[in-house]
Amino acid sequence: MAQQFAIGVDYGTNSARALVVDIATGAEIAAEVYDYRRGDAGVLLDSSDPNLARQSPADYIEGFLSAVAGAVTKAKQTAGFDPQRVVGIGVDTTGSTPIPVNAEGVALALLDEFKDDLAAQAWLWKDHTAHREAEEITRKARGGEYPYLAKCGGVYSSEWYWSKIAHCMRTAPQVARSAAAWVELADYVPAYVTGNLHPSKLARGICAAGHKAMYHEEWGGLPSAEFLESVEPGLSRFRFDTKAVPSNHQAGLLCAEVAEQVGLPAGIPVAVGAFDAHMGAVGSGCGEGTLVKIMGTSTCDCMVAPLSKRLPDVPGLCGIVPESIIPGMYGLEAGQSAVGDIFNWFVKRLTPGEFGTGAEAHAKLTDAAAKLRPGESGLVALDWNNGNRTILTDPLLTGLLIGQTLHTTAPEVYRALVEATAFGALTIINRMEEYGVHVAEVIVCGGIAEKNPLVMQIYADVTNRPMKTSRSGQTCALGAAIFGAVAAGAYQTVEAAQAKMTGVKSTLYEPIAANVAVYAKLYSVYKTLHDAFGTTGFSGSLSGVMKDLVAIRHDVRRGAK
């Protein structure tokens, strides 16, 4: 049979990337990146408000046209590629990134009237202008004993859909009045390229709706009009009645106008969109028993469990949404608020000159830290310098380091910080397992996994699970391509597509038994500190903590002689 291809289009914070993939093998035939042209690397800022972060929908449209056209042009140089053999297209994006549109589904920002109005642009995921509205939604949902927060960790975020819309209504009523609907970027792109823009008809993805808009079948979709009106009169106008669906559904077929500009035939199925981390998890090999950690400055942890398991609410998990990652499965999203950010902070703020700066310092600290044995520093840290997203969902928590002596060195602290993030990872895994979601192995993707074998080995030893790295360096776009192929019917299931199109690298990090044993003791110290400082129900004693660390240190050092 002739080769067939799918195209994944991945919208990041600063650029869009198109990837052409051979659907039989996952081979990545061609890629093209479009760097957003507006604002500061694609982000529209307001010097008077550091919380504001917007994007121009024009960058999204140009991004699709330019990146897909470029990738297709490159792919044509590969034997076996033919635009006619592109069976499907998938799209992943940042989120929650809602865009106000008019009654025809045209983004207000593309109209002359609103082109310079920041409130009419896309409200980028990291826009935090709506923090007051988020607090109000949380308070109202709790006060009225509404169920809406049960699936998103108990706290509604300023980054999310309803907070942003309510804030727009209060601060930019001219935009809110002209908006007929708000559309998540993940839905907007598929709608635009298929021409199915009309708000009442465009496909809404379950990923964005479920994780950011409190959409859940259990309570009939979005929160009730009555609840939304209690947050802000008029807010219920932005409810939508469309059933939100997973990305094995089609948003439509590539429309002629767009097809022509990107060098593809019209009529190619385009999958319903979803978030980058979720499609990235699919592109990394996420499946039952396999946790995917997308590890960078922070982490996004994605996991699935069969719908047949009837999963209870898992306290502290950011989101549990049926079919948000893989159809037929619960999608579970967790995260660590800071991982690489903590290592970077230490290098920037507390690393002596002898280790150099930046990447050199990371390398030298890592080399020195790799010579240490688990437990020999006597240190334990909490990884909360940026709060704790999972399982405590508490942004006001802070860092802690314990066990310092007059001999404690920078590499010892660096290693303790790496270990702290591994303990944080284990805490998430343990919480999932407590609620019946078995985690047999971990696949890591992101820069740290590729660059730092020490981090990977520590994670393997701390979690006592094999750590793998995803084969692809562009797992989000690959995941989008997989959904393109599935939505087009080239594969019956996401799992079948994954079996052919994803893989892991040959380097496998297996737990080392001796290290696992020491880390079990250190984790017990971490967990004691975690519960003492992070929860209200702790009733244990801390008087033995420093002694335990000294004893572990002593044993390790003596054992080494």
Next chain:
Amino acid sequence: MAQQFAIGVDYGTNSARALVVDIATGAEIAAEVYDYRRGDAGVLLDSSDPNLARQSPADYIEGFLSAVAGAVTKAKQTAGFDPQRVVGIGVDTTGSTPIPVNAEGVALALLDEFKDDLAAQAWLWKDHTAHREAEEITRKARGGEYPYLAKCGGVYSSEWYWSKIAHCMRTAPQVARSAAAWVELADYVPAYVTGNLHPSKLARGICAAGHKAMYHEEWGGLPSAEFLESVEPGLSRFRFDTKAVPSNHQAGLLCAEVAEQVGLPAGIPVAVGAFDAHMGAVGSGCGEGTLVKIMGTSTCDCMVAPLSKRLPDVPGLCGIVPESIIPGMYGLEAGQSAVGDIFNWFVKRLTPGEFGTGAEAHAKLTDAAAKLRPGESGLVALDWNNGNRTILTDPLLTGLLIGQTLHTTAPEVYRALVEATAFGALTIINRMEEYGVHVAEVIVCGGIAEKNPLVMQIYADVTNRPMKTSRSGQTCALGAAIFGAVAAGAYQTVEAAQAKMTGVKSTLYEPIAANVAVYAKLYSVYKTLHDAFGTTGFSGSLSGVMKDLVAIRHDVRRGAK
């Protein structure tokens, strides 16, 4: 009346210093330092045992002869000085630094047979070879419900008299057999220079005996023979029956042989010796209501209270010995295991290159830390990097830092460490006050007090007490000179001599009310952590600690706008 003078001789770890003082004014006429010539800057080491630290008694003798002769020669160039007008001599030394002597009181190390035997030398205060013996003494004293540890914080140290003698008996029996007695350096020097060397006759100071040899009138002097025999058969042979006395007593009169070599007339009264910190406290102005902190790498805190108060045992205080500092007063000794050492550790191990190294780094970090307001970093530290001497008497405790974010800077941590040592200082003060010893003001001496106004102001704000610095830069030798004058009868009391001979510098650090209020909140956090990690009885909750720090930080930052 013609001027009169006293000479104070101060034996430190690396040198001896003689100071000639005008007893009417405290004016320091002349000084001379003798650097010990043996070993490594005066310390005899054993490369196979890092715990070993000895000193040659020959350095002590040469030190007296050379330093006093030099000081007298220099003093002669001052109008008004005449060796005939030297009324008394006082001596202070390190301790516990016991020296084995023969039946005539001659140090064994000075005999040909033993001159190269490390066990026959002085066992310097910081020799830790006897840690096992110390543990045994502690265990035996507790097991037998003996009272001996009640006055020294409940734990007997490897640095102290009986531990060292027992260790010598076990490891160097040839020395122990030849020893007729063991004499503290503080007693050995006055004995040597007065010729009253015979072990049965030489004066024993209450300072060394009370703080290091468990000597207490309450139980009839030294621990019972039966107890000592239970520690090590034969140990009771080194009990002495002499009554230990304070330093307003004379050890004897300067003998002709020594007098001639130092250019003084024979017959000058020589005071009973005491430890450097205690005489330093007297030289700094220690008195009722005035705590003296000798602040360097660690601190020694000295305080007095009238004997008429009948002070109870104060839990956690290193030593409470009647008349060990000032006659007629309880002498209370406390200490912080690390102060300057913690700041030095941070500069050496965790300070970025932009701040330079060593003294430059201290200065730059201090400048940056001085620009911060109390509470604005959101950090609190425990000052336990070298354990906690007072009030927890636990060497196995370790450091802790809490409140870090991704923005935490090196100057913020540096300031938090300074504040932690101030909180440690306040904890000692509070403990004294709880047991009826009022601390109205603090006089600080030592290098940090002179060099770092920020440290002094933070201590004033944290303790909510005025902080003063002692006028003299050589308070130990000055204190010794004061005892020389008092023992000679030139003053009736130590207090009368202090009134004339000591003083403080004009720079006074007064508490700043706004800072005091913030530090009261931060101390409450410190105390919670202190009790949670340092004691077994803590039953409070730590779940509010990080939130409290964030709230304090928020208030301070908002208040500054």
